[in-house]
Amino acid sequence: MANTGAPAETNAAPAETRAAPALEVSNVGVRFGGLAALDGVSLSVAPGEIVGLIGPNGAGKTTLFNVVCGFVRPDEGTIAIAGRTVSRLRPNQLIGLGVARTLQGVGLWPHLSVVENVMTALHTRSKGDVVSALVGLPRSSRSEQELRRQALAELGRLGISEVADRLPGALPYPVQKLASLARALVTRPRLLLLDEPASGLSEADIEALGHLVQGLGEEMAVLLVEHHMDFVMGLCHRLVVLDFGKVIASGSPDEVRTDPAVMRAYLGEEVS
Ligand SMILES: Nc1ncnc2c1ncn2[C@@H]1O[C@H](COP(=O)(O)OP(=O)(O)OP(=O)(O)O)[C@@H](O)[C@H]1O
Ligand SMILES: [Mg+2]
Structure with missing residues (x-):
């Protein structure tokens, strides 16, 4: 309608x-055991x-x-x-x-800084080395710098540049939510x-x-x-x-x- x-x-x-x-979405049905979690859903x-x-x-x-x-x-x-x-x-x-999504709650990687969290979305897109992003190996390549620049720009658009190098768990909840939104938006x-x-x-x-x-x-x-x-x-x-x-x-x-x-x-x- x-x-x-x-x-x-x-x-x-x-x-x-x-x-x-x-x-x-056309006529989608999902059952978990006997429970119809979705039944003929279209939108x-x-x-x-x-x-x-x-x-x-x-x-x-x-x-x-x-x-x-x-x-x-x-x-x-x-x-x-x-x-x-x-x-x-x-x-x-x-x-x-x-397509990008945010999770119910926050869903940031707790051991990565805010900017690294945002960069993980770009690593996925560039098929780069996700593992090196996760374990924080030294990165010096130009593409790595470029991903960081993009991630920082997105944090700037959402007004949270100043927390780029902080761990998510140390931040107020609303800022964590913005960081998770930045991770979704950075993929455009x-x-x-x-x-x-x-x-x-x-x-x-x-x-x-x-x-x-x-x-x-x-x-x-x-x-x-x-x-x-x-x-x-x-x-x-x-x-x-x-x-x-x-x-x-x-x-x-x-x-x-x-x-x-x-x-x-x-x-x-x-x-x-
Ligand atoms: N992995 C799963 N295995 C079994 N049942 C599930 C699973 N995921 C969801 N359900 C069940 O499917 C139904 C729909 O759950 P869902 O999480 O999609 O609801 P929701 O509308 O998001 O609820 P909320 O507003 O509480 O977040 C619920 O009865 C839930 O218990
Ligand atoms: Mg839900």
Whole structure:
């Protein structure tokens, strides 16, 4: 359901609608033993679109991310990225396809500095020596310097250059989250997957993150999972609601907010 016809004050959808979707999930099913974590799930994200994937705990949101990233093989259905159907996708092919994700939480390597963490994403892309990056062997090659320059530039864009040489664990949580975002963005993805980017952040940090992601949405397609409803409603062009592994609603934030099935799914959970 597109949000054409939505009131002007709702989040404006991008004009570009003709290009192949950045992401197209078709009829995806995933079972863990007897549990259907995903059941017939379809959704798409257009270039330049910010789509929010919401739903109660255990609805299947992270599982869907894991399918898109090739971490979980779907039992049925297909994934197409920029119009290319990807079957048997391996996680290390993601960057080549223009896909980057952040993990639920932070997920930085604890024994690497912030800038080295960001560089690991570039090593994957350049098929360089990931091991030398991980164990911190001396590196002097020009390409290594170039990766460092790119990683520092990304940290600068996110306003955290000053922590480049610090270990992540020593930093405040919001800065760690920005560092993990830098690691995703440094690959210049066309499709960015964010799993709970606002979790654990203060209201002020969440507002700043909203502006940041809004800016990213002009350059790439964004699919984000988030429990923080104000953040999602204010930021996303479109929402898809999962419950017990099924899409129970989709549409503009206003359409979804007032959908009776969504209200039922969230009964007992906070919907602000
Ligand atoms: N590797 C796994 N093995 C078995 N069951 C799993 C596995 N991963 C997820 N599940 C189950 O699949 C369902 C969906 O889980 P998922 O983590 O995708 O939910 P979610 O919507 O991301 O929840 P949350 O909001 O709590 O992060 C849950 O019932 C979960 O327990
Ligand atoms: Mg999750």
